Amino acid sequence: xxxxxxxxxxxxALCAAVPASAQFAKPEDAIKxxxxxxxxxxxxxxxxxxxxxxxxxxxxxxxxxxxDIVADMAKLPWAGFxxxxxxxxxxxxxxxxxxxxxxxxxxxxxxxxxLAAAAKTGNLDTLKAAFGSTAGSCKACHDAFRGR
Amino acid sequence: xxxxxxxxxxxxALCAAVPASAQFAKPEDAIKxxxxxxxxxxxxxxxxxxxxxxxxxxxxxxxxxxxDIVADMAKLPWAGFxxxxxxxxxxxxxxxxxxxxxxxxxxxxxxxxxLAAAAKTGNLDTLKAAFGSTAGSCKACHDAFRGR
Numbered sequence: 636x637x638x639x640x641x642x643x644x645x646x647x648a649l650c651a652a653v654p655a656s657a658q659f660a661k662p663e664d665a666i667k668x669x670x671x672x673x674x675x676x677x678x679x680x681x682x683x684x685x686x687x688x689x690x691x692x693x694x695x696x697x698x699x700x701x702x703d704i705v706a707d708m709a710k711l712p713w714a715g716f717x718x719x720x721x722x723x724x725x726x727x728x729x730x731x732x733x734x735x736x737x738x739x740x741x742x743x744x745x746x747x748x749x750l751a752a753a754a755k756t757g758n759l760d761t762l763k764a765a766f767g768s769t770a771g772s773c774k775a776c777h778d779a780f781r782g783r
Numbered sequence: 784x785x786x787x788x789x790x791x792x793x794x795x796a797l798c799a800a801v802p803a804s805a806q807f808a809k810p811e812d813a814i815k816x817x818x819x820x821x822x823x824x825x826x827x828x829x830x831x832x833x834x835x836x837x838x839x840x841x842x843x844x845x846x847x848x849x850x851d852i853v854a855d856m857a858k859l860p861w862a863g864f865x866x867x868x869x870x871x872x873x874x875x876x877x878x879x880x881x882x883x884x885x886x887x888x889x890x891x892x893x894x895x896x897x898l899a900a901a902a903k904t905g906n907l908d909t910l911k912a913a914f915g916s917t918a919g920s921c922k923a924c925h926d927a928f929r930g931r
Contacts, residue, residue: 658830659826664826667822668822668823668826670819671818671819671820671823672819672823674815674819675819675820675823675859678807678812678816682806704859707855
């Protein structure tokens, strides 16, 4: 009986050592993964921003391609915020207020889907509006959950 | 006439200062961009590899999702290898043998499209074969163009 209890304990300990970040070989990979996905997304998003803000000529085709990449990339970073992956610029609040963090990440994904649709219209004003909403979603999450 | 020549020279100089990497604010961003895209791709590709090599249980749905992300990500890094973006682990040969480098990047993209199709069959042997071909494409390019 004691042996069984020891075995059960060992199994439980093993499970505890395999958190949601199990798909990453080590926590550093999860951190690098989310930072990489956010950086790629940010690069394409900022190109749309340059067009929306009149700092670059409006190129409807490029904007549509950028927006599709933004929408694809927006799905990825969140898997890199699993248990035990605290670090980088991520505030500890992410792991304490997971429901709120998920609300923000869901919101961003919804906004980027709208952004991609807006970009496909080829209308700069439509794109500007969608860019503004999406940027607001980025900022709200950064204000709450990103440190320096 | 002299004024016109000066103007033409100034315009040419401006063009020379706006290389293929113009979509990045600075060369470091291009380097970080390509490294980020390759890292995200590599993470998802290695998950397929773990299944193909029997180190992780075969999960057809996860493999198909990973392969779709790999195929999407495989399109991105190359824009980050524009003129004036030497650095990181990239060998200088990339900028000297651009046709050969492009052959490798085109090959990878074609292989990842096949990988995504193979993953959708839900057949592990089909996935293994496609994983092997894709991994061969990664390796060939790394051997030729990636330093340490």
